[in-house]
Amino acid sequence: MTGLPFITDMADPHLVLPSRPAPGFFLASRRxxxxxxxxxxxxxTDARSTDPAKRRALADLIRDASINVGFFYLKNHGISEERVANVLEASKRFFALDISTKMELQPKKLDIGKTSNFKGYTALLQENVNPAGQGDLHEGFDIGWEAELPSDAPVFTKTTSGAMSGTNVWPSNLPGFKExxxxxxxxAIGLGKLLFPLFALALDLSEDFFDDKTTRPAAIMRILHYPPQSSNVDAEGRQIGIGEHTDYEASMMFRREIGTLTESASLDRVGGLQVKNAAGKWLDAVHIPETLVVKYVMI
Incomplete structure (x- = not known):
């Protein structure tokens, strides 16, 4: 799964791999x-190396991070800053649309011929991952697999089956957004395809083990907007952007950015993403420019 939040509040009790498995077995996760x-x-960088020893060493680093933390930053991942800037600009234009326009892209507003699942717009407070919470203070837009097509081609391509299947929906009045x-x-899909051979090596499997299992990606991309909250409100008076929760994907990649900043604000001051260790301590995942945060969950 690929996510592109402006700010993300989330935690994970670190579902990871047990100690060295017998090759050829999928692994149940543990805390x-x-x-x-x-x-x-x-x-x-070495994910693209022709030297097997370098790829093996990188896989060992990913394995250690997955077992001991469950998260890691990825630098030199290959997604250009120009690409990131383009999608951020498009995302800001989308979330700046009036609410009635965005609500027309909610799955419940769409007839079954356009979508059979949850792709589309999610409004503020519509989701609530923590039953004890009052709703998650973010809005989002979800898409799944779709081939890159000319703008005059059909607006969707349905390629998977099951919970992640269904068609994407797109705003009709936002030029360049879909592209x-x-x-x-x-x-991001390309990056994921580079990660899976390393996951295989980390499991003492052949690098191509997942190739025939990842031919029809069910990856979901979430573009999330967490609106700012007043700094004059104390911590107890603020609303959580997304409640404490675990996830279920093989992996998740985040790119974090700020949509609007005052001159004196900084990304680290705004914060957002937190992880929790086994002692129950919450740690800030501070912003590191030009990196992705990867959350390894389970295979």
Whole structure:
């Protein structure tokens, strides 16, 4: 799964791999006992190396981060800053639309011929991942697999079956939005295809083990907007952007940005993404420019 939040509040009790498995078996996840204090940064350059030893060493770093933390930063991942800037600009234009226009893209507003699942717009407070919460203070837009097509081609391509199947829906009055989003989506899919051989090596499997299992991506991309909250409100008076929760994907990639900043604000001051270690301590996942945050969940 690929996510592109402006700010993300989330936690994970770190579903990870157990110690060395017997090759050829999928692994049930377990909770790590690690009381880590920081999230590692992994350089992804060697994922494209022709040297098997370098790819193996990178896989070992990913394995260690997955077992001991459950999260890692990825630098030199290959998605250009120009691509990121384009999708961020398009995303800001989308969320600036009036609410009535965005609500027309809600799945419940669409007839079954356009979508059979949850793709489309999610309004503020519509989701509530923590039953004890009052609703998650974010709005979002979801898409799934769709080929990059000319703008005059059909607006969707249904390629998968099951919960992640169904067609994408797009705003009709936002030129360039679809193209920018799909361009980023396919770059992220390409990155995911580079990650899976490393996951296989980390499991002592052949690098091509997942090739025939990932031919029809069910990856979902979420573009999320977390509106700012007044700094004059104390912590207890603020609303959570997204409640404490776990996830279920093989992996998740985040790119975090700020939509609007005052001159004195900074991304680290705004914060957002947090992770929790086995001791129950919440740690800030501070912003590192030009990196992705990867959350390994389970295979």
């Amino acid at each position: 790590t006992e690690s009381t880590f204090e920081e999230i590692p940064v992994i350089d992804f 920018a989003v799909l361009a980023y989506y396919h770059d």
